[in-house]
Amino acid sequence: VSTQSTGDMANWNLQEAVSAYMDVHHPRNISLAMKFVQDITIGEGESIPPSTCFTKTWRIKNTGNETWPAGCSLRFTDGDQLSTHTQVSVGPVPPTREIDISIEMCSPPNPGMYQGKWRMCNPAGNYFGDSIWVIICVDVGGVLGVTQQLNSSSFDFQNQSIDSPANPFNMGMD
Numbered sequence: 001v002s003t004q005s006t007g008d009m010a011n012w013n014l015q016e017a018v019s020a021y022m023d024v025h026h027p028r029n030i031s032l033a034m035k036f037v038q039d040i041t042i043g044e045g046e047s048i049p050p051s052t053c054f055t056k057t058w059r060i061k062n063t064g065n066e067t068w069p070a071g072c073s074l075r076f077t078d079g080d081q082l083s084t085h086t087q088v089s090v091g092p093v094p095p096t097r098e099i100d101i102s103i104e105m106c107s108p109p110n111p112g113m114y115q116g117k118w119r120m121c122n123p124a125g126n127y128f129g130d131s132i133w134v135i136i137c138v139d140v141g142g143v144l145g146v147t148q149q150l151n152s153s154s155f156d157f158q159n160q161s162i163d164s165p166a167n168p169f170n171m172g173m174d
Contacts, residue, residue, distance in 0.1 A: 032072075033064030034120045034129025040100055044135040047142035048107040056082075056134050057102040060120070063129075068093040071123030074101050074132075080114040082106060082134060090120070107138045114138060 040057035048054060062068055068090065075087040082105040093099055108114060115135040119127045 031064055032068055032122055032128040035061045035063045036130040036132045037061050037098055045137050047137050047139045049142040050138050051109045053106040055102050056105050057100050058132050059098055059100050061098045062093045062095050065095055073121050074118050075121045077117050077119050079116040082116055111138050
């Protein structure tokens, strides 16, 4: 080791060393942006029966000028944790593109209002964009279980006659 390089190393301070490390190992944070567009399923305050599993879907948009890089994720950050997942990976998303993100959740067993906050996060762990929420009202009279079952049914309700034997509400009364 030459005296010149030893002297140069002695002149470094901690801040310069950390900055040099970050420049090499973590590229500068590009300007990522995200806007909440709409709830696709489970609107704010929707009534859900206790202990009912459901799929929460949000539509979000990349409103920035940069493609979101691989490694971005939607992360749970605060409130009531209604899912076993604390994050969901989000692939590269080009500017102006809208995407839907879905997470399986379950309502708690006790009636009441519950809310959870989620945020987009870049690969370095920095949050960006709007906070998005799941807000539910757990109520014994909630109808979510029935509506999700009807939505997932393969029965075509719109193209059936009331008198059709395939109609599940036909009681056989002719």
